[in-house]
Amino acid sequence: MFNNEDSSEVRNRILKEAQILFLKNGYKGTSVRDIAKASGTNVAMVNYYFKSKYNLFEIIFEEALDIFTKRIFETINSDLPFFELIENWIHTYYELLFQYPQIAAFILNEVSLNPEGLTQRIKKRNPYNSFSRIEQRIEEEVKKGTIRETPAADFLLNMLSMCMFPFIFGNMAMTLMEIPSNIYNELIANHERYVIEFTINALRPCNNELKKK
Template identity: 30%
Template sequence: METDKSTEQKILDAAKKVFVAKGMAGARMQDIADEAGINKALLHYYFRSKEKLFEVIFTGTVGRFIPRVNEIFSSDMSWQEKIETFSSEYIDKVLENPFLPLFVMNEMHKQPEEFLKKMWGGEKPKIGKFLKQLEKAIEEKEIRPIHPAHLIMNVMSLCIFPFIGKPMLQMIAGVNDQQFFQLMQERKLLVPQFIIQALKI
């Protein structure tokens, strides 16, 4: 039993690397078997197809986080709390799964419609309540006017780019993995503070 779990985890770790490097369309079962250090027959014993393997990885990472995103933005939290909660939980999720940003970005560019449908379960993100909160805050002159798309881009880029640009950051700033982890912990507070402060009149 322990051997089975160890082999399966080795396969999943290898598949993540291959899917990130080559995308869903470009990845081959042989590539994954080679990365895992096993033969292709053993790989097929655990996972019958590349699609099934992709589904397991996807569901175990992105698939579990997406419902949480909808839960955050459709909740009764204030708009500020929603930005704070999303930023913190997104950064935590990516620290647990460093391959995630490149994986999602690659798939979105290679097969955008198919991947986004799979990612959101065929539905659009449930951000209607959040947008209404922003509209109200603008109307009441609590915050400066801003197009929702700009706000979404600001939050996403401030949370996502550090992970995509990690090698460059480490080279320029001389940051090691442990220091990068600490910076990301600090960023869970800094990102929402920066966004919210920038919106204030």
């Protein structure tokens, strides 16, 4: 249908414009017709290259997930002091979720509709080394007395919940609070500091534990 050079250019243009629209309007708020119009193509061309809107979104999601997991795993596996690592880790979540806000919504959707597929996506990025590393760091800090006894799985679940939920809940929150997206984004940006302080304070030994030592 197209020569190789033109095909590559058209495909990349569709991907670029689709990403902008998905990030701006979400998956449901973006149509193939919108993507075709923004990329200067037509619906037939979008379907020719990507078969469906879902396939196109999957490509964009996979690319975003690669960036997301790479940055998170790099932070977890760093040799930063433990509390500094926690702060950087949470900041990385917020930074990436602001850049790719649809990741949170897509993960929620996959958990409901295709949990096995999402599990395989994550497994192929080998999260086990990073989990083992943070488990090791927690054990080391417990022995040093800088943090209380903390199961690594519980800690990771808390981290994921606090970082992901504000982005998953975003649309509903803006509707309930009757505020525009820029105000909500400012609220979430400020919330990052609260999450960092809450997480670190929850890890510190309480006064009774310190007295026992």
